[in-house]
Amino acid sequence: MGKYFSNKKLKANNALEVDLDVDKLKDLEIVKSSFLWGTNQAIFVPEKFTSLKPSWGGDMEWISSNNMNTYNSFLKAFESFGFDQILKDVIERENGLRLYAGFFLRRSSSKKSFHKDWTSKLKNNAFTLLTPLYQEEDALHLLYEDIDGNECKYKYKIGKGILFGSDFVHSTEPGQSNNCSILLCFQFGTDLSQYNQGIWEAMGTQTPFMILPDGRPIDRSKTKKHNEKVLEITTYTVPM
Secondary structure, three states: OOOOOEEOOOOEEOEEEEEOOHHHHHHOHHHHOOEOOOOOOEOOOHHHEEEEOOOOOOOOEEEEEOOHHHHHHHHHHHHOOOHHHHOOOOOOOOOOOEEEEEEEEEEEEEOOOOEEOOOHHHOOOEEEEEEEEEOOOOOOOEEEEOOOOOEEEEOOOOOEEEEEOOOOEEEEOOEEEEEEEEEEEEEEEOOOHHHHHHHHHHOOOOOOEEEOOOOOEEEHHHOOOOOOOHHHOOOOOOOO
């Protein structure tokens, strides 16, 4: 199983802040081909992405790849940051970390909706990274529950990212900002096939296209029922 840990600064379990080189962020292929740096102006080809909106209100969009080529652009970005080393003593793996999906998060308004991306079922073997690419002065930030159950705020900063794993309870701050902010998100973790089902279930309907821990691509839009068990899916289509 993965290793659980506490963060004294955040006063939270299974969460940590990391430094990310701003120049590297600006030069990432997936970023340069998707948004004009310093703005929230999208320049990506819509046909290569899927945009889904959560049900709890606001204008948040999860913008993710809908094909292997775009996924690989997210993957190249993910691999450049060395999370494998940062979490080498935390996440259980056979060969290395697996990127399940990459996202852009775009939003200017939201309602409070506390939730966990990853539950204890996954034994701290899956993580989410959130880091801002562009944000307004009145941008919405991240709320989370500390180890005492108190509501706290984590403020996003360009060049900083927050990583969190199992049982980290969080929500986008409720409210309305002047314009949309853009965040880059990676969901990643173990490459062990025994966690295929748990990862598939945890990621819900955030993206129709994802990679399972064992490396299999799954296109949910091509499956008949979203509640089918992964191990029962024997055919699926990967658009290129």
